[in-house]
Amino acid sequence: MLIVEQFNCLGGVATAGGHAQMTIFNAWGDSTRVVGGIPYEIAQRIEREGFGQLRGGAVFFEIEPLKFLYERMARELGVETLYHTFFCEALVENGAVAGVAVQNKSGRRILRAKRVVDCTGDGDVGASAGAPVEIGRPGDGRCQPVTLMFTIGGVNWDCVSRWRKDYKMKEVWARAQRNGDMEPFQDQVMGFWWTPTRPDQVGVNFTHVIGVDATRAEDLTWATIEARRQAFHSLDVFRKYVPGMERAYMVSIPHTLGLRESRRLMGEVVLTEQDMLARREWPDTIGYGSFFIDIHNLDGPGMAESTVRPEPGFRYQIPYRILVPRGVENLLCAGRCVSVTHVALGSIRVMVQCMLSGQAAGAAAALSLREGVSPRNLPVQPLQAALRAGQALLSEEDIARANSRSAFSVA
Numbered sequence: 001m002l003i004v005e006q007f008n009c010l011g012g013v014a015t016a017g018g019h020a021q022m023t024i025f026n027a028w029g030d031s032t033r034v035v036g037g038i039p040y041e042i043a044q045r046i047e048r049e050g051f052g053q054l055r056g057g058a059v060f061f062e063i064e065p066l067k068f069l070y071e072r073m074a075r076e077l078g079v080e081t082l083y084h085t086f087f088c089e090a091l092v093e094n095g096a097v098a099g100v101a102v103q104n105k106s107g108r109r110i111l112r113a114k115r116v117v118d119c120t121g122d123g124d125v126g127a128s129a130g131a132p133v134e135i136g137r138p139g140d141g142r143c144q145p146v147t148l149m150f151t152i153g154g155v156n157w158d159c160v161s162r163w164r165k166d167y168k169m170k171e172v173w174a175r176a177q178r179n180g181d182m183e184p185f186q187d188q189v190m191g192f193w194w195t196p197t198r199p200d201q202v203g204v205n206f207t208h209v210i211g212v213d214a215t216r217a218e219d220l221t222w223a224t225i226e227a228r229r230q231a232f233h234s235l236d237v238f239r240k241y242v243p244g245m246e247r248a249y250m251v252s253i254p255h256t257l258g259l260r261e262s263r264r265l266m267g268e269v270v271l272t273e274q275d276m277l278a279r280r281e282w283p284d285t286i287g288y289g290s291f292f293i294d295i296h297n298l299d300g301p302g303m304a305e306s307t308v309r310p311e312p313g314f315r316y317q318i319p320y321r322i323l324v325p326r327g328v329e330n331l332l333c334a335g336r337c338v339s340v341t342h343v344a345l346g347s348i349r350v351m352v353q354c355m356l357s358g359q360a361a362g363a364a365a366a367l368s369l370r371e372g373v374s375p376r377n378l379p380v381q382p383l384q385a386a387l388r389a390g391q392a393l394l395s396e397e398d399i400a401r402a403n404s405r406s407a408f409s410v411a
């Protein structure tokens with residue numbers, strides 16, 4: 001098995017994108033753990049290795065050690081990696097993906113493969129292979145805003161924590177804007193990611209650029225330039241308005257934008273927000289999602305009205321068929337580009353659920369080869385058995401069993 005990656009680390013938004021928080025292992029708003037498997041193993045290893053913390057169903061971590069952990073895990077599993085390599089084009093033969101064309105320092109070449117899993121977030125492989133694609137909001141195709149994360153140091157976190165009453169600190173930004181000190185690109189903090197293992201540093205989710213088509217290089221370029229400008233502008237505002245951040249300084253800005261939404265590859269099933277909220281059960285379940293339907297405002301600062309905060313205990317099953325794009329064989333997808341609606345993506349796009357679908361897609365690729373069938377025709381029983389053998393939680397019974405013996409801590 002080979003992972004092709006354009007950057008120099010594994011992990012996508014969590015590492016290259018500088019976003020040091022993974023959600024969500026628990027049912028929404030309560031302490032029941034609903035995810036196991038490789039995502040939970042990663043969470044436990046982060047805690048065991050001492051570079052992060054499980055809190056309230058999320059993992060807060062340091063980014064550099066996570067890159068190192070992922071490389072060790074890949075080696076343990078016998079997975080090869082090819083960094084600094086860009087996917088260019090799918091090789092399709094007789095209606096089936098037979099490999100990919102990639103470009104790197106060595107030039108352009110074809111990597112032949114019996115199965116390809118599209119984990120590009122943007123559905124690059126599926127789109128090139130001719131799978132049906134949807135993008136953005138129905139009607140105008142506009143996608144969720146993009147965010148360039150940044151990490152600041154020199155922060156007195158105890159002071160910030162004591163002082164901030166409202167996590168989002170909306171009244172602070174409103175005051176800064178009234179005083180003419182802040183441009184109105186954002187009206188709330190989307191995240192201050194802190195872990196006790198790097199006590200004076202905070203990862204900041206605050207920049208907010210709308211109207212970006214993440215499948216266009218020109219858009220990625222202007223949005224990066226704009227977001228970097230917003231990051232430095234935000235730092236000035238933080239220094240002036242947030243007690244505990246007076247002497248904050250810029251530690252790092254990642255090399256890539258954080259993208260919340262772009263192409264979705266339409267599959268055998270399209271998971272909807274109605275399915276999620278009705279907690280529909282699927283015979284081909286591969287695990288659970290539970291994050292709220294988190295949609296950032298596509299047209300201005302803050303959150304969108306289509307955001308849904310469900311009742312505590314919310315979780316929904318994820319069917320295998322959203323990982324199998326229509327119209328082309330031997331292709332699977334995982335992560336953000338799976339077959340869901342624009343609104344449903346707001347929930348399933350978070351990292352734990354992306355990892356969960358990655359585990360399922362990898363298992364399905366291997367099993368479909370062993371069984372000599374296309375991933376589309378893979379019987380679900382061996383897939384579910386393999387996932388359960390890897391400690392994945394696929395049913396309420398699995399969840400009940402895991403929680404009766406779980407040491408998972410929730411703050």
Ligand SMILES: Cc1cc2nc3c(=O)[nH]c(=O)nc-3n(C[C@H](O)[C@H](O)[C@H](O)COP(=O)(O)OP(=O)(O)OC[C@H]3O[C@@H](n4cnc5c(N)ncnc54)[C@H](O)[C@@H]3O)c2cc1C
Binds near residue numbers: 004
């Ligand atoms: C600002 C922001 C805040 C977020 N907040 C949270 C949060 O608090 N908690 C949470 O759990 N989730 C959060 N999310 C959502 C989550 O981070 C992403 O949706 C998730 O990481 C997507 O995972 P993925 O593997 O599908 O894609 P990605 O993480 O984007 O990974 C895709 C990988 O494919 C590589 N790639 C892409 N195209 C190519 C190509 N053509 N050739 C070679 N390599 C390629 C990329 O370099 C990358 O490594 C946030 C997202 C953003 C943007």
